[in-house]
Amino acid sequence: MPQPNIGVGLRPTHYPYLEPRPQTNVTWFEAISENYMDTKGRPLDMLELIRKDYPVALHGVSLSIASTEGIRQNYLHNLRDLVEQINPFIVSDHLCWTGLQQQNLHDLLPIPFTDEALNLIIDHVDQVQTCLGRQILLENVSTYLRVPEADWAEWDFLNELANRSGCRLLLDLNNMYVNAKNHQFDPYVFLEAIPTHVIGQIHLAGYTDMGTHLFDTHSKPVYPEVWDLFSSLIARAPEVPVLLEWDEDIPEFPQLEEEALKAAHIWTYHHGQTHTQPVSTPIFSSFS
Amino acid sequence: MAKLTLSQFQHLFSQASLRSEEIPVDSVLLGGIIPGGSLSSDAALEVYRTGHIVRLTEALGETFEAVWWVAGDENYFRLAKDFLLTRSSASYNLSDFGQSFPDFLAERQPFSDLHFLADLARFEWVFKEVFHLPPHTSLTPDHMQQHLLSGNLRLSFGPSVRLFRSPYSVYEIWKIRGTVQTSLPEATWNQPQYLLCYKQNQQVYIKHLNQPEYHILEFLLSGCSIDEALSETIQAHPDLGEATVTNLFATLAQTGILTGLTNEP
Numbered sequence: 001m002p003q004p005n006i007g008v009g010l011r012p013t014h015y016p017y018l019e020p021r022p023q024t025n026v027t028w029f030e031a032i033s034e035n036y037m038d039t040k041g042r043p044l045d046m047l048e049l050i051r052k053d054y055p056v057a058l059h060g061v062s063l064s065i066a067s068t069e070g071i072r073q074n075y076l077h078n079l080r081d082l083v084e085q086i087n088p089f090i091v092s093d094h095l096c097w098t099g100l101q102q103q104n105l106h107d108l109l110p111i112p113f114t115d116e117a118l119n120l121i122i123d124h125v126d127q128v129q130t131c132l133g134r135q136i137l138l139e140n141v142s143t144y145l146r147v148p149e150a151d152w153a154e155w156d157f158l159n160e161l162a163n164r165s166g167c168r169l170l171l172d173l174n175n176m177y178v179n180a181k182n183h184q185f186d187p188y189v190f191l192e193a194i195p196t197h198v199i200g201q202i203h204l205a206g207y208t209d210m211g212t213h214l215f216d217t218h219s220k221p222v223y224p225e226v227w228d229l230f231s232s233l234i235a236r237a238p239e240v241p242v243l244l245e246w247d248e249d250i251p252e253f254p255q256l257e258e259e260a261l262k263a264a265h266i267w268t269y270h271h272g273q274t275h276t277q278p279v280s281t282p283i284f285s286s287f288s
Numbered sequence: 289m290a291k292l293t294l295s296q297f298q299h300l301f302s303q304a305s306l307r308s309e310e311i312p313v314d315s316v317l318l319g320g321i322i323p324g325g326s327l328s329s330d331a332a333l334e335v336y337r338t339g340h341i342v343r344l345t346e347a348l349g350e351t352f353e354a355v356w357w358v359a360g361d362e363n364y365f366r367l368a369k370d371f372l373l374t375r376s377s378a379s380y381n382l383s384d385f386g387q388s389f390p391d392f393l394a395e396r397q398p399f400s401d402l403h404f405l406a407d408l409a410r411f412e413w414v415f416k417e418v419f420h421l422p423p424h425t426s427l428t429p430d431h432m433q434q435h436l437l438s439g440n441l442r443l444s445f446g447p448s449v450r451l452f453r454s455p456y457s458v459y460e461i462w463k464i465r466g467t468v469q470t471s472l473p474e475a476t477w478n479q480p481q482y483l484l485c486y487k488q489n490q491q492v493y494i495k496h497l498n499q500p501e502y503h504i505l506e507f508l509l510s511g512c513s514i515d516e517a518l519s520e521t522i523q524a525h526p527d528l529g530e531a532t533v534t535n536l537f538a539t540l541a542q543t544g545i546l547t548g549l550t551n552e553p
Contacts, residue, residue: 099302
């Protein structure tokens with residue numbers, strides 16, 4: 001019988017808590033690849049320490065898979081070295097570009113959902129998967145603008161990409177919700193368009209309402225609407241690993257863990273009892 | 289309007305994100321996007337432009353924490369913005385951004401009373417580099433004891449060993465970063481400083497050297513034998529005494545920065 005597979009992001013602020021190797025209620029950690037690719041210092045020691053006790057996913061922010069200037073070869077080789085060293089169970093990055101090679105904006109920038117972009121990304125995914133010798137996952141990103149001359153809806157673009165490139169999707173439900181509100185579509189249309197066999201991982205996080213738009217900040221608890229999306233998805237995809245991201249105003253590890261374990265409760269609601277430790281706080285307001 | 293190619297879109301988008309606010313966005317790009325939420329097209333692009341400034345300012349501030357502290361928030365944000373609008377990031381790794389920030393500060397000399405700022409930044413960059421360098425296995429004191437008497441010896445050092453010198457006591461400033469100070473009296477920083485930076489057990493250590501010790505180590509790190517390093521140093525410091533040399537080799541033993549000894553001519 002499957003069990004809920006709930007992880008949290010490994011962040012430097014939690015190193016002192018995690019270093020004595022305490023018992024935790026999460027089953028895996030996700031590490032930002034770039035934080036460990038170019039260091040032989042303490043961060044890498046911490047990642048190796050965590051890896052002794054948990055499965056680890058490597059999640060990148062700089063692959064720039066949609067860049068028309070191509071994939072940086074030094075990036076790819078450094079990533080491959082880290083993958084060989086850590087042996088992660090998932091390697092992922094974002095469906096975006098991050099800037100030009102000489103003018104890197106270090107952001108997850110929007111792509112037009114066109115045939116041209118699709119073909120370019122499929123070529124790049126092939127390059128990356130060949131170099132790494134394994135499948136990668138690509139994550140849908142939050143956007144604050146879009147290009148009108150699109151050939152595809154975002155969800156159809158993602159499906160086509162997964163089907164033709166052989167990559168899988170890291171479905172970020174917060175980003176899905178943010179885009180649904182910013183670009184005025186029904187998030188359940190997006191969600192139901194994605195077959196579960198292409199979903200390799202789920203991300204949960206909190207956004208910030210800027211008044212004019214929703215902004216993906218990873219600075220708050222997961223919103224009830226996003227939990228609802230999660231509930232709908234996990235009901236039909238019980239084996240997909242789930243990760244809670246929190247990158248700004250990061251709480252203490254036990255509070256982070258507690259937020260992440262709400263996902264386990266929702267999983268249990270749909271799929272029955274588990275061995276997961278109970279948590280003391282209510283799960284989420286709109287779910288009953 | 290003709291459909292933009294992906295390359296055209298990405299170049300226009302980059303220009304829009306890297307421009308200063310007084311420069312208007314290219315009308316082709318403005319006409320080629322639909323803003324999200326209730327944003328205008330300009331405002332939607334501004335989300336990415338300001339995001340870029342905030343992200344790179346934060347990254348710079350993580351490396352140059354003491355410069356930020358000395359300059360104060362307002363001055364630091366202005367300096368960081370001027371820097372990042374003129375020096376693009378070419379690395380995939382955000383923490384690589386800022387290598388030329390010390391040179392930028394040296395050129396600008398933004399504060400007439402803070403001459404040390406560029407050197408403080410240079411120290412912070414060295415500290416960051418040392419932090420990320422690999423650990424090494426040190427020579428044992430016994431091994432060193434057996435060999436250090438030979439003048440022909442050449443020493444190998446761990447990869448994290450760096451020397452740093454400045455006409456200003458920047459390490460003393462760095463140590464008090466983040467504390468509440470109403471002023472930095474000149475006496476606290478207006479002295480030359482010679483430092484050995486190294487790593488042991490994944491901790492970065494800073495050790496004060498005197499000027500002759502610094503020079504001997506500089507020669508040893510460049511591959512000179514002990515005899516060569518001492519004779520070169522004596523030329524600049526005719527009064528170099530045995531005590532200085534003894535102290536330096538005691539430091540080499542204590543710090544564990546040596547990884548090998550060779551007796552090659």
